[in-house]
Amino acid sequence: MKRPRLTLALPIILGFLAAFPAQASAQSSDVPAWLQKHVGLNDGQIAPVVLHRARALYQQKRRKGQVANPCYLAMDATRPSTTGSGKPARRFYIICEAQKSFRAVSSGYGNGRKLQRADFSNGRQCARNFSNAEGSKLTAGGAYVTAETRTSFKGYYSQSGKRRPFHRTFLLYDGEGDTRNARERAIGGHPAVFLKWQCRFPNPDSPHADKDGYVPYGKLVDYTSGRSNGCTTWSQSASREILDLVEGNPTTLYLYPASDDINAVAKAVTSGKSLSQAGLYWNATCLKAIGAPKFWPKKTLQPVINKWRRSLPKQPSTDLPICK
Template sequence: MLSKLSRLSVFALMSAVVMAFHPAKAATQTPAVPAWLEKHIGTGEGQIAPVVLERARALYYEKRRNGDIKNACYLAMDATRPSTRSNGAPSGRFYYICESSRVFRAVSSGYGNGRKLQKAKFSNGRQCAQHFSNAEGSKLTMGGAYLTAESRTSFKGYYTEAGRKTPFYRTFLLFDGEGETNNARERAIGGHEAVFLRWQCRMKKPESPHADKEGFVPYGRLVNYTGGRSNGCTTWSPEESRAVLALVEGNPTSLYIYPEGRDIKAVAKSARGGRLPSSSGLYWNASCLQEIGAPKFWPKRKLQPIINEWRRSLPKQPPIELPICD
């Protein structure tokens, strides 16, 4: 873990890098990092990397000044970090920070799992993300600037809990992006709890408001994938999902996700040249960089035509009809 002096030195270095990347934003001053937050800056477990915090704060205070948000807290994510710690527990790579009340939380979050297509293989492993894109249908994470938007709650089916058939509802928090992330809605990118219902059969329950015209509802098993991969959305544990949703419900805030396309390209160039990203003032989680070798950014203009062609090649399949439950 970095000492306080080292943290501040690294923070100053990374601030200079951010200013070089964002000359327009550099001209706009953000408040100094409060002293209580300094101990949370770093690359250790439970900390936030300097460049991630710098950009998250710059985005948040810009949106506050513009009157886009009023929330006292902001969000950030570092998608270069691993899914799990050395002890197997989910690793903290999603942050919510409330400077006025001195709240800093580092919690687990999923990242996009990608796909394996004949013309392009861009699937991610379970521990570290290597591929990133803003192409619709890529199922990948895209770093950059977002604002939280409205939430939508939908019924997914029934499952058994404590011996009772219980309906499962999941709330989806939409994100609005800008720049490389401006197609967040088109991609159905947002945040939700890392739980889904694996359908197994159709259960007869005509009294349910969700029953179809024949009186059936889907029934299945809940699967919790906290800290794992997603379809490109940000996913949290059920407990943390409730906390984040409560934080932003009716009170939007900013979300900054690292890395952006330019970061990925710069780190990849450095890695291919046999140099550590830190030697060039760049940042990537060291353990994940060692695992993936070099990250790759797939821009929408390159990947979207491949995905669209793959979709057109798929044979038409009849609708899946679940068997009736025993």
């Protein structure tokens, strides 16, 4: 097995060490050797600051008795959605130190919105905009603890010539600080797949039938590593692993970048300062693509979203057509 290359990470690691010697010293001395091999900026590796904060959050919650899960989670939303070869890039991390296990998987980030008064939409490859405003459809970085799961029926789809029910499980998050409104925003984690409704068919024996005995039918759409409504979204195989890991046994999730990181990076970019010299981190590929990130605080963006919602015309309710 080839040892992961750390050369690309060296400038930012050195900058982090110089700017935050106490944090970096604790980080380098505490992190076991097997885990240090996974630290870096290449695909499948975790950036030093992301690991440091994820470990600190997990250890704090363990000491307080708020979590007992032997594993913890982290995400780096500054990374691109796909690699240079077009494969889903890995930016979500499952770390189990007791088992010496580290796994990196893909995950989506918030796609945002493009409104007349404000454009806070994100492209498919890199996230520029972040927010904790309800209805923004954007990612908010910071500290979370996984909570309960909810499984809901989405409709029927075809598999092997048969119509089968599709249920999707949603993992709720509880946040703190900027992320304390995670439940209000319906922010959590789930498989990156949805059912695009096409029609409805009679199935009065189904427990999901409406008052007229119909159920919705559609096509499954997989958007692994793409954008979401602000939630973390994983492939179906990774979702099963994560949901099994935290079901009835909560753990922590640290999602980078937090609002302070975003503002600091934007300020450094505007002033022409080197991120490494300033002790800051952002994925270099995405920073080049977006120019500078932006955090839209709830107090600024929420009135814009609320006014836009009030301006929308009321849409008449329509029924899906009958399947042929």
